[in-house]
Amino acid sequence: MKTENRRLLFFLGLLCLCLAAPVGAKGLDILICYPGGSVRAQDAKPALDSMISVLESIGGWPQGTIRTQFTARTKQCQQQLNKKPHFAILSLGLFLQNREALQLMPLVQPRIEGSTTDTFRVLTRKDTAENLAQLKGKSLGGPWLSEPEFLARMVFDGQIDPASYFQLKPSRRALRALRKLAQGKLDAVLVNQMQYDGLALLPFAAKLSVAFTSQALPQIGVVANQQRTSPEDRRRLLQAISAMCTHEQGKKLCELFSIETFVPVNEKVYEAVIQRWKQVQKK
Amino acid sequence: MEASTKKVSVPALVAVFAWLLAALLLSGCPFTLSLPREMVNLSTCPDWDVDRVSQEAQTFGLATETATLECALAVLRAATPAPVHQSATVTRVCFMLANRESNNQDRRERLAAEGVRWAEIALAEGTQDTGAVHYYLAVNLGLAVVNHVGLAVKNLGRIAKALKISVALTPSLEQGGPLRVLGLLYLMAPPWPQGIGDGDRAIELLASAVKQHPDHPQNHLFYARALWEVEEEDALDQVEAQLNLTRVSLAHQNWDPVRKDWDLEILELANDAEIVLAPAPGPQK
Numbered sequence: 275m276k277t278e279n280r281r282l283l284f285f286l287g288l289l290c291l292c293l294a295a296p297v298g299a300k301g302l303d304i305l306i307c308y309p310g311g312s313v314r315a316q317d318a319k320p321a322l323d324s325m326i327s328v329l330e331s332i333g334g335w336p337q338g339t340i341r342t343q344f345t346a347r348t349k350q351c352q353q354q355l356n357k358k359p360h361f362a363i364l365s366l367g368l369f370l371q372n373r374e375a376l377q378l379m380p381l382v383q384p385r386i387e388g389s390t391t392d393t394f395r396v397l398t399r400k401d402t403a404e405n406l407a408q409l410k411g412k413s414l415g416g417p418w419l420s421e422p423e424f425l426a427r428m429v430f431d432g433q434i435d436p437a438s439y440f441q442l443k444p445s446r447r448a449l450r451a452l453r454k455l456a457q458g459k460l461d462a463v464l465v466n467q468m469q470y471d472g473l474a475l476l477p478f479a480a481k482l483s484v485a486f487t488s489q490a491l492p493q494i495g496v497v498a499n500q501q502r503t504s505p506e507d508r509r510r511l512l513q514a515i516s517a518m519c520t521h522e523q524g525k526k527l528c529e530l531f532s533i534e535t536f537v538p539v540n541e542k543v544y545e546a547v548i549q550r551w552k553q554v555q556k557k
Numbered sequence: 558m559e560a561s562t563k564k565v566s567v568p569a570l571v572a573v574f575a576w577l578l579a580a581l582l583l584s585g586c587p588f589t590l591s592l593p594r595e596m597v598n599l600s601t602c603p604d605w606d607v608d609r610v611s612q613e614a615q616t617f618g619l620a621t622e623t624a625t626l627e628c629a630l631a632v633l634r635a636a637t638p639a640p641v642h643q644s645a646t647v648t649r650v651c652f653m654l655a656n657r658e659s660n661n662q663d664r665r666e667r668l669a670a671e672g673v674r675w676a677e678i679a680l681a682e683g684t685q686d687t688g689a690v691h692y693y694l695a696v697n698l699g700l701a702v703v704n705h706v707g708l709a710v711k712n713l714g715r716i717a718k719a720l721k722i723s724v725a726l727t728p729s730l731e732q733g734g735p736l737r738v739l740g741l742l743y744l745m746a747p748p749w750p751q752g753i754g755d756g757d758r759a760i761e762l763l764a765s766a767v768k769q770h771p772d773h774p775q776n777h778l779f780y781a782r783a784l785w786e787v788e789e790e791d792a793l794d795q796v797e798a799q800l801n802l803t804r805v806s807l808a809h810q811n812w813d814p815v816r817k818d819w820d821l822e823i824l825e826l827a828n829d830a831e832i833v834l835a836p837a838p839g840p841q842k
Contacts, residue, residue, distance in 0.1 A: 447756045447787060449749040472750025 303359035307351035367424025412461035414440035432554035602628030644679030672697030688726025695719035732773035733766035756787035
């Protein structure tokens with residue numbers, strides 16, 4: 275799993291599904307994966323509907339027929355992805371894993387607090403472990419453990435294979451994992467940048483320290499299936515999203531999710547990640 | 558199951574109207590009920606005055622006919638001067654009616670918005686039922702904004718604050734309603750660090766609701782859901798036990814009007830958790 279903000283991922287999904295219906299088309303399949311989250315499809319519906327109503331007005335999109343699929347489960351996301359939706363919001367790991375087979379193409383990235391990247395950290399209790407070597411065989415918890423291949427190749431950059439190196443204790447809720455860490459029920463927790471920045475809000479933050487910091491990885495955005503979408507579909511989507519955060523109503527939504535703007539994907543950024551994915555073999 | 562397919566078609570005008578409506582209700586304007594109301598033909602209603610409605614309202618529950626609730630609301634609305642001393646009753650009736658409008662979002666939001674205003678009036682007037690009024694303020698406000706993501710997030714803090722007051726003052730209202738709803742709110746709200754969501758707190762509140770009010774099916778159902786969402790496979794036995802307890806309590810005739818809907822929720826959660834439940838007990842008197 276790779277993204278700075280799971281809520282952002284969800285937001286991007288809403289955005290994508292609202293903007294991708296061309297006039298006169300029979301409809302487009304939009305897959306929204308919210309891996310690691312605890313949102314049920316039926317609970318997501320009001321948010322989806324609200325976002326749709328605002329975004330349809332942004333670009334003057336006619337009411338259309340849009341088929342959306344929403345899931346918070348990595349396994350179901352992969353199953354739905356195999357059905358080749360036109361557009362998708364995925365984790366970086368699922369994107370890298372399926373990029374070649376499904377001809378996936380990244381389209382757009384969000385920018386939050388001036389950054390389009392995310393960084394992962396392994397947190398421990400102070401004075402228990404200062405580096406990864408001291409955590410071998412220990413328990414590692416947190417919400418980002420559902421894609422061990424991605425963790426091995428990208429987060430830990432081939433240094434370790436977390437599936438065999440740690441006792442993995444995945445949890446959908448970061449706060450719960452951190453409380454267990456503070457109570458000594460876990461030895462380490464993997465958090466992303468937003469969670470790391472939020473530690474100051476927790477009463478036990480002073481008990482924790484960082485044992486590992488990953489390289490900065492690009493934020494995930496909207497990806498398109500190149501076989502099933504036309505250049506015009508992709509161009510239109512890009513154009514509409516770019517206008518989102520300057521539109522009167524859209525601006526409020528962007529502010530709500532702390533998104534400054536959406537930027538076209540810098541292909542070099544993803545190329546570098548793709549090369550690393552190919553080159554780095556897990557140990 | 559998490560995956561779903563749906564056909565989306567939302568008239569923009571309806572959404573804009575709903576946003577404006579919600580903005581009105583949140584703007585604050587004491588003692589002015591400027592929200593649109595539908596008319597009820599009082600000639601078809603019992604010959605009740607405000608005091609009689611207040612008396613009858615003590616017996617209102619799930620089994621009460623919707624027409625009876627509408628008549629009660631119509632009497633209270635029509636009273637001159639406005640029956641501010643009965644605001645706590647009105648906000649409750651508004652919620653009961655709004656909660657039944659599952660297929661008419663526009664009417665549900667109008668009724669809930671009216672309930673919020675009556676609750677605000679009750680609090681401004683120094684109601685004796687502070688805990689109950691805060692509870693109905695919270696649940697009405699929740700119904701009014703739940704389909705508008707921006708407003709919902711914006712009002713989470715206000716809803717949580719009102720529920721905390723009702724938990725402190727009237728935790729047993731509606732068989733643990735404040736505990737149940739605050740627990741669900743903590744379960745569904747955006748989690749740390751983005752929001753107030755807190756799975757551990759949700760479990761704590763819902764466990765308390767189950768312990769203190771084991772006859773309310775939703776206490777068991779929400780507790781099962783919280784256990785599944787937060788503890789996942791580690792709590793499968795507990796989830797199954799709570800779902801079975803939901804069915805047992807739901808078999809009582811008190812729950813006839815909602816049994817079908819809540820049974821569906823039980824099955825959805827069981828399906829999600831891949832739990833095979835024993836056959837449901839038949840309705841009991």
